[in-house]
Amino acid sequence: MTALAVEIERSDSEARRHFTVEVGEPTMVLDVLLALQRTDASLAFRYSCRVAMCGTCTIRVDGRPVLACRTPVLLGADGLLLEPLAGLPVVRDLIVDTTPFSTAWRSVEPWFTPRADAEPRVLAADDPSREAIESGLDCISCGACWTACDLAGAEHRFLGPAALNRAMTLAADARDGARDRRLRLVSQEGGVTRCHYIHGCSGACPKGIDPAASIRRLRRWSIGAGR
Amino acid sequence: MSALQVVFVAALTALLLGVVLFSAFTVRAALVVRPTTARGSWLVRIGRASNRDVQRWAFVAHRATGVAVFAFLLLHVFDVALFTLSPARFDDVHELYGTAPMRVFECLLFFAILFHTFNGLRLVLLDVAEIRLSTARRLLHVAVALTAVAGTAASVVILKPVVA
Amino acid sequence: MPGADAPLPVLETDVAIIGSGGAGLMCALHAAAADPRLSITIVSKGAVGRSGCTRMVQGGFNAVLGEGDSLESHFRDTLEGGHYLNDQELAWTLVNEAPRVIQELEEQFGCLFDRTATGELDLKPFGGQSFDRTVHRADQTGLEIMSRLRDQVFRIGARELEDWRALDLLFDQHGELSGLTVLDTRSGQAAVMLARVVVVATGGSATMYRIAAPAREKTGDGVAMCYRAGLELRDMEMLQFHPTGLVAGTSALTGTVLEEGLRGAGAQLRNRLGERYMERVDPERLERSTRDVVARASYTEIVEGRGTPAGGVLLDISHLGAAEVERRFGEMAARTRLIGADLAVGPVEVSPTAHFHMGGVVIDPDCLTSVHGLLVAGEDSGGTHGANRLGGNGVAESTVFGARAGETAAAIIGGRGLYMPEPELVAASVERAYAPLRREGGQPPFALTDRLKDTMWVHCGLVRTREGLLQAREQLAELAKESSRVAVAGPRDANPAWQQAIDLESQLTVARLIVESALVREESRGAHFRADFPERDDESWLRAIVVERGRDGEPELTTRPVELTRLATGGRMLEQA
Ligand SMILES: Cc1cc2nc3c(=O)[nH]c(=O)nc-3n(C[C@H](O)[C@H](O)[C@H](O)COP(=O)(O)OP(=O)(O)OC[C@H]3O[C@@H](n4cnc5c(N)ncnc54)[C@H](O)[C@@H]3O)c2cc1C
Ligand code: FES
Numbered sequence: 001m002t003a004l005a006v007e008i009e010r011s012d013s014e015a016r017r018h019f020t021v022e023v024g025e026p027t028m029v030l031d032v033l034l035a036l037q038r039t040d041a042s043l044a045f046r047y048s049c050r051v052a053m054c055g056t057c058t059i060r061v062d063g064r065p066v067l068a069c070r071t072p073v074l075l076g077a078d079g080l081l082l083e084p085l086a087g088l089p090v091v092r093d094l095i096v097d098t099t100p101f102s103t104a105w106r107s108v109e110p111w112f113t114p115r116a117d118a119e120p121r122v123l124a125a126d127d128p129s130r131e132a133i134e135s136g137l138d139c140i141s142c143g144a145c146w147t148a149c150d151l152a153g154a155e156h157r158f159l160g161p162a163a164l165n166r167a168m169t170l171a172a173d174a175r176d177g178a179r180d181r182r183l184r185l186v187s188q189e190g191g192v193t194r195c196h197y198i199h200g201c202s203g204a205c206p207k208g209i210d211p212a213a214s215i216r217r218l219r220r221w222s223i224g225a226g227r
Numbered sequence: 228m229s230a231l232q233v234v235f236v237a238a239l240t241a242l243l244l245g246v247v248l249f250s251a252f253t254v255r256a257a258l259v260v261r262p263t264t265a266r267g268s269w270l271v272r273i274g275r276a277s278n279r280d281v282q283r284w285a286f287v288a289h290r291a292t293g294v295a296v297f298a299f300l301l302l303h304v305f306d307v308a309l310f311t312l313s314p315a316r317f318d319d320v321h322e323l324y325g326t327a328p329m330r331v332f333e334c335l336l337f338f339a340i341l342f343h344t345f346n347g348l349r350l351v352l353l354d355v356a357e358i359r360l361s362t363a364r365r366l367l368h369v370a371v372a373l374t375a376v377a378g379t380a381a382s383v384v385i386l387k388p389v390v391a
Numbered sequence: 392m393p394g395a396d397a398p399l400p401v402l403e404t405d406v407a408i409i410g411s412g413g414a415g416l417m418c419a420l421h422a423a424a425a426d427p428r429l430s431i432t433i434v435s436k437g438a439v440g441r442s443g444c445t446r447m448v449q450g451g452f453n454a455v456l457g458e459g460d461s462l463e464s465h466f467r468d469t470l471e472g473g474h475y476l477n478d479q480e481l482a483w484t485l486v487n488e489a490p491r492v493i494q495e496l497e498e499q500f501g502c503l504f505d506r507t508a509t510g511e512l513d514l515k516p517f518g519g520q521s522f523d524r525t526v527h528r529a530d531q532t533g534l535e536i537m538s539r540l541r542d543q544v545f546r547i548g549a550r551e552l553e554d555w556r557a558l559d560l561l562f563d564q565h566g567e568l569s570g571l572t573v574l575d576t577r578s579g580q581a582a583v584m585l586a587r588v589v590v591v592a593t594g595g596s597a598t599m600y601r602i603a604a605p606a607r608e609k610t611g612d613g614v615a616m617c618y619r620a621g622l623e624l625r626d627m628e629m630l631q632f633h634p635t636g637l638v639a640g641t642s643a644l645t646g647t648v649l650e651e652g653l654r655g656a657g658a659q660l661r662n663r664l665g666e667r668y669m670e671r672v673d674p675e676r677l678e679r680s681t682r683d684v685v686a687r688a689s690y691t692e693i694v695e696g697r698g699t700p701a702g703g704v705l706l707d708i709s710h711l712g713a714a715e716v717e718r719r720f721g722e723m724a725a726r727t728r729l730i731g732a733d734l735a736v737g738p739v740e741v742s743p744t745a746h747f748h749m750g751g752v753v754i755d756p757d758c759l760t761s762v763h764g765l766l767v768a769g770e771d772s773g774g775t776h777g778a779n780r781l782g783g784n785g786v787a788e789s790t791v792f793g794a795r796a797g798e799t800a801a802a803i804i805g806g807r808g809l810y811m812p813e814p815e816l817v818a819a820s821v822e823r824a825y826a827p828l829r830r831e832g833g834q835p836p837f838a839l840t841d842r843l844k845d846t847m848w849v850h851c852g853l854v855r856t857r858e859g860l861l862q863a864r865e866q867l868a869e870l871a872k873e874s875s876r877v878a879v880a881g882p883r884d885a886n887p888a889w890q891q892a893i894d895l896e897s898q899l900t901v902a903r904l905i906v907e908s909a910l911v912r913e914e915s916r917g918a919h920f921r922a923d924f925p926e927r928d929d930e931s932w933l934r935a936i937v938v939e940r941g942r943d944g945e946p947e948l949t950t951r952p953v954e955l956t957r958l959a960t961g962g963r964m965l966e967q968a
Contacts, residue, residue: 012882024640026730031642041835041879041888048606050643051726053534054441069643072729091577092885098438111546112501112539120498124510133503138531139538141441150256166542176501197350199282202360210360212282216353 005079006032008043011092016040023073029061030068032080033094044093052206055142058085059094065144067206087146087153101143104152104159108167108185115177123174132172136165136214138207145201145211157190161201161211164192168214171221183222192219235306235320239332242298250291257287278364285367289346292339299336327389334385338378345370399821400582403809404432404550406800407571407586409557409613411435412443413533413789414592414769414796416540417492421797423547429801431549432584434573436556436593436608440541443594444605444770445789448533449650449722450517451525452790453783454489457514460522462486463964469784470958472519472681473749473777474917474927476626476935479957481775484756484795489787492794493526500539504528516655517782519681525783530650530720533786556890557612559820560589560620560765561812568764569810571616572820576890579883581821587807588764588800591617591752592793595770599898600745601848602636602646610894611901613771617752618900618940622760625773625935625951627901628908628919629749631780632853634660634685636744638703639730646744649706649723649734651782654678656719658708660689661738662697668704683779683918686743690853693742703740743853747785748901749776749918750908753937758796764807768796774935778917827892833878836892843870843898851906856922863906871899907946908936929960 001022010017021035033045047057050069057068060083073080088096114120123130145161146152152160167186170176186192192215201211228236310317323329349366352358358366406422408415411433419431433439440446455465466486470477493512496502504526505513514523528535544551558572561583570585596611597603618624635649654660660678661667672688673680689704698704708716713735716724724734732739751773758766769789776784827836850863874896879889914928915921934950941947957965 026639026642026644028642028644028729034643037888038835038837041837042882042886044885044887046887048437048442048608049447050607051447051647052722053447053531054438054606056438056441070729092882095577095885097577106545109546110542112499112542114499114501122497122506122510123503124506125508125513130503137503137528138534140534141538170501173501173503175498196286197282197353198286199363203279203281203283210363213353213358213360213363217357219354 002075004032004073004075004077006036007079007081008036008093009081009083011044011090015042015093023075025075027073028069029059029066029071029073029080029082030057032073033068033082044091044095046095053140055140058142058144058147059083060085060147065147065204067142067144070206085143085147087149088143096143098143100153101141101146101160101162104163105141105166108159108163109178109182110163110166110170112170112173112176113178115175117177121175127174129172129174132217133169136169136172136209136211139165139209140207142206144204144206148200148204150198150200151194151196158194159186159190161215164195164218165209165211165214168218171218183218186218187222192222195219229319231316231319232323235302235323238302242302246291246295246298249294250287253287253290257283281364281367285346288342289350292343295339296336296343325388330385330389334378334382337381337385338374341374341378342370345373399817400580402432402573402582402584403430404584404586405429405804406431406588406590407584408433408590408592409571410443410592410594410769410771411437411439411551412592412594412769413445413536413540413786414594414771414793415443415590416440416537416544417790417793418590418592418768418797418800419549420540420543420547421794422800423549423797425798425801426804427547429804431547432552432586433544433549434552434555434557434571434584436576436612437554437606439551439553440537440544442606442608444533444609445594445786446533446537447606447648448536448786449530449648450652451515451527451532451783452489452493452536452786453517453520453524453781454493454526454787455486455524456490456493456512456526457522457524460524464522465489465524467958467962467964468520468522469781470777471962472779472781474779475777475929475933475955475960476629476916476953477777478774478935478953479955480756481754481772482777483957485775485784485788485791488791488795492787492790495794496536496539496790500543502528502535502539504532504535515652516679517651518654518679518685519676519781520783525652525655527652530652530722536786536790556893557593557616558824558893559816560616561816561820562620563810564813567810568762569812572817572824574824574893577885579886579889581824583812583817585809585812587804587809588766590758590766590768590796590800591771592767592769592789592796593771594789595748595751596898596901597630597745597748599843599847599902600852601844602742603745603844604633604636604646604648605746611748611897612894613767614748614751615897615900617760617765617767617771618904618938620762620765621940622762622765623753623937623939624904625750625753625937626778626908627750627773627904627938628912628936629776629778629917630745630905631682631747631749631918632686632690632743633746634682634689634743635706635741636746637726637730638699638701638740638742640701642730644726644730647726648744648746649727649739649741650720651682653706653708653720653723654685656708656711658706660685660741661705661707662692663699663705664697666697668692668697681779682746682782683920687853687920689741690743694854699740701740703742705738706741707738708734709737745848745852747780749773749778749780750905754792756795757799758792759799764803766796766799768792778919823896824893827877827879827889828881828883830876830878833876835879835888836874836877836895837888839870839874839877840891840895840898842866843895843902846870847902847905851902851909854920854922855909857910860906860910864903864910867899867903867906871903874899904938904946907948908938911936911948911950933960
């Protein structure tokens, strides 16, 4: 067990910010939060699954947006700084309101629409469409990319990496019947043309998705088909 | 130094200052407004940035070099335009380009141009072709390497007269 | 304290769905499809579509789709696995409709399941099954299903109350269901929701054990709520332990599941001495035996001192080769690397982990309960899985019955109005929720939650005895007393400690029902193993234990014979429609 200094950005300026916890091996940042909750029961943070599936435990650790449950604490580190996600309104302490994120997600009409014209198609293992879809499929809507993007959530009306990545997986899907409409949606103001090639999203995604590449791809397609 | 030369040096200094300020602002934005490591001094944080962030730093560098090259180009348009006023004045200012400090500046400028070019080409490539994240990062390494090699070679040529 | 004395806000809706897991969202989609004019409200304690366990399903979804497979075979496996305690009509509904749901998920909602090079669904082997019938998408099956359902819910535009928890069911003075009390956990404001139909789909409860797998929200709220409202619960003693939960010291990663598919793919379990103990326990099926058998075998190794120092056994799949493990079980390999092991290259320490509650509210195949207008679907219901659930039947249950609940809701809604709840019920419910905030001098709930988990793990876990259960009963009574003194200082907005205090009440309620039912069942069957009655006794115990809240507020237990409507215990199919 080693002592670790932890600083937490709190909503209430009176609330305690500095803590020390004893951590052993292995310890995730989520474990640190759960331990600190016992010192200060008013500490607010969110989590559900503990296994990088629900995407609700996302916070900034030393500035970087990560899943608390999937981020090991390095013993011997000189301390941890925990902050809520950037680019989203804070509810309390480390909990943010993800409404802007889901509003953006919703606005690309993220639902699958079966093709009206054809028999349902199946995508075999080696179908080229499958590879394109799978490259963006495991998104858990954790919002790390939103925070890591300099534009999303910062008054630019940018739909953000996750929503566009979802739009890409649908546009890549040969089974989906709303490709043209969706490509039009994402080529509007705030869509694919807003991306500045910062690649913050691709560096931050805890699932190893490359949303920047999805946006590039979507942009290529929307030039060809959307307008 | 002639009056015109003083004006030129002053303008260049002002531009450089502007570029430095802009770069500092961009770097700060990358560090503070949005993530990467928020603890420690700027230098520590830049030092800690991992391979995950290289493309973000490429973006910062791309912006800074873009602004620098553009700013110099503006000045350069003016000093070249002097020729239309009077070839003598043109020569007067352009003498400066041969001095040691200006040659050092030119080397830096050349590095900036090279990086902006190679990284720009890389971004075009990302736009038109299907490129994986790891490849994109590797391409960045290539762009940086090319910049380093070509920039060093050019620097040798540029600096040779004053060193010798 | 505002919230109780000031009049509560009142919300109205046609269908109130509690829970946004597989059952909740399927219900919303099917209700909307059956009647687009319905106003639908989803009350979700966690993020909509991103809380609960359906999303955490790694392994897959059982459905009869392969050539040569048959509904009868899946049904038989389900009953064999459930040790014939199942409600056969529910199990049959599950088996019969699972293929249709898979088809709907793929063709209507766009789920992308793994397929072979020739385009057939890639069906993988799972424990306790005579045929490879588990549909999956790599080891992220639940994520794919829930993400796509969640996207569809955007389409229907239901009202979503995210981070709101349901507290209690409400009735009018004639006993008509009138809705429920809810609590917005972000603002801390309680409200009354009037609903014509209420669907309870909170995903049951297996979190009251020291080592446990489910998501944070699953504290038995729905089951406790129904119990308080007087509904019958069955098979409460049947709590499944998954054989392979991760052992990771004090980290919250402890108890998280390494999926069934590993054993299906040939993973081996060994004790510290290197002995493959399943050869002793079930030489025929080895690691692919049912969960109850494997979990208890591992548990026995551990308590008899043949486990690892950290209290686990070793799970090894590295013989498949690192690349193959990475491809098929990537997420889990990554998880093990976090704790300094690596599934792809060597053995990993695992222990049985509390996983799934087979018991729950008594329903019929249309999800109807004994209360008019109240439906229950998913893990909150009881009977489908009998004494042990097969891997891959859980997500099938939540989606199949969620869909049915949606259709039933639309069908019965015409006969139901909005009824004014009895004010005393509202007041009592809200008072109970706010109590921890109002109390002074007490402690936050954490220590009590720990003690509850220890009690259940030690005395009501994989191996039970009468003495142990009696001790558990005593300790739970003590805990219940102490829990009435739990205090949380506030604030009331977004306060997880306060929410945990409310959780504790549900957990204690459900824990008590598990212990009481386990005391009654004097035999061993499936997940329920009594060291003092180690044999299965079909003669006297082919009966479900049903518990409801008696007049005096104490649990009343009765037993009810299992109706063998379709399959006799010997495995003989009965003449049936
Ligand atoms: C780690 C893990 C792996 C699993 N793997 C498999 C597998 O491979 N195959 C398989 O078939 N099954 C598997 N299961 C089982 C399967 O997940 C469950 O059987 C099924 O998903 C339950 O679905 P549900 O809709 O009933 O509940 P859940 O999906 O758990 O959803 C419960 C919902 O209720 C909400 N809720 C809880 N309390 C309240 C309240 N008071 N008010 C409002 N909302 C509330 C929660 O927020 C959540 O949205 C697994 C389970 C776990 C835990
Ligand atoms: S707790 Fe679910 S992703 Fe971290």
